[in-house]
Amino acid sequence: MNEHLIVLDLDGTLLTDEKKISLLTKETLLKAKEAGHQVMIATGRPYRASQLYYQELSLTTPIVNFNGALIHHPKNPMWKAIHTTVDLSVVHDVVESVHKYEYDNLIAEVMDDVYLHREDEGVLQLLHMGNPNILTGDLKNTLKEDPTSLLIQADDVNTPIIRKHLQDVHAELIEHRRWGAPFPIIEIVHKGLSKAVGIDYIAKEMGIPRERIIAFGDEDNDLEMIDYAGVGVAMSNGIDDLKTIANEITLSNNEDGIAKFLQDRLKL
Structure with missing residues (x-):
């Protein structure tokens, strides 16, 4: 064969x-x-x-x-x-724009460096595999380089609302997809x-x-x-x-x- x-x-x-x-x-x-x-x-x-x-x-x-x-x-x-990254200015725009919606956390990843917007033990357990370097704090201040991806953690009610906003406002620059278990995640990567x-x-x-x-x-x-x-x-x-x-x-x-x-x- x-x-x-x-x-x-x-x-x-x-x-x-x-x-x-x-x-x-x-x-x-x-x-x-x-x-x-x-x-x-x-x-x-x-x-x-x-x-x-x-x-x-x-x-x-x-x-x-x-x-x-x-x-x-x-x-x-x-x-x-x-390795194709998301432009840092786009990430900052997204972070700023989603603040008006309800979400649980934001996570940016630069290869094996992880930037956690809010400290959360559950998220830390999810991210621990492979022992990444984790820095916690407002992404607008801590994230200084173009990330590989940006993750938005939100519940099942708010996830579609945030995704519609991303599609309406940022569709020309990013792709966004939904993960399921262990909890809902919207992942953002570079367009295309x-x-x-x-x-x-x-x-x-x-x-x-x-x-x-x-x-x-x-x-x-x-x-x-x-x-x-x-x-x-x-x-x-x-x-x-x-x-x-x-x-x-x-x-x-x-x-x-x-x-x-x-x-x-x-x-x-």
Whole structure:
């Protein structure tokens, strides 16, 4: 069978609700690699929070982090990384404009430096993976360089209100997407970025055509990736918008949906 590129979102897709890779899914992905297929991760997480899973699967491929804002190869320092940031002035404008709405916190990330607008133990626990440098204080004073991404933590009631504002006021300069668990997050990155942009770049480097890309996802930040892939697969636990555009729907992240789909499609 021709070489395929298998693209994995992490939360709600590759990972169970306990943030683990199930044994069957891991074994199936290793079989796919042994059969000559390429396996890669595309996630909204920074690399420090995805490295554990990259290593667990013994990957040797590039990875897409920050929903396309960082495209790099952890195993090959000679591979040209692409890091696209949000202009600091735009971030300050966004921070200023959202103050009139109800939100819980703001988090800016500059690679592995994290800037937390308000001290919050729950958020700190979420961000601790990979031991980033964390600075707490008003972002207008603490953030001095263009960030990789900006996160707005807000509840389910206020999230759509803030997203509408971002679309109305800042659409020409930023992309914004929603995360789900463990709590609602609006992620902001540079205009034009998505997981699909990173996957397209990597696939072309590998010489794998679009029709032989199989991508798995579940959330708002997977929409472009699922639409781009030759075979876009939505998890059954995914959002309805994703299922609408997906080529296929597989079982949930807790039911080895990735493994069972690949076993059938690639005859593993």
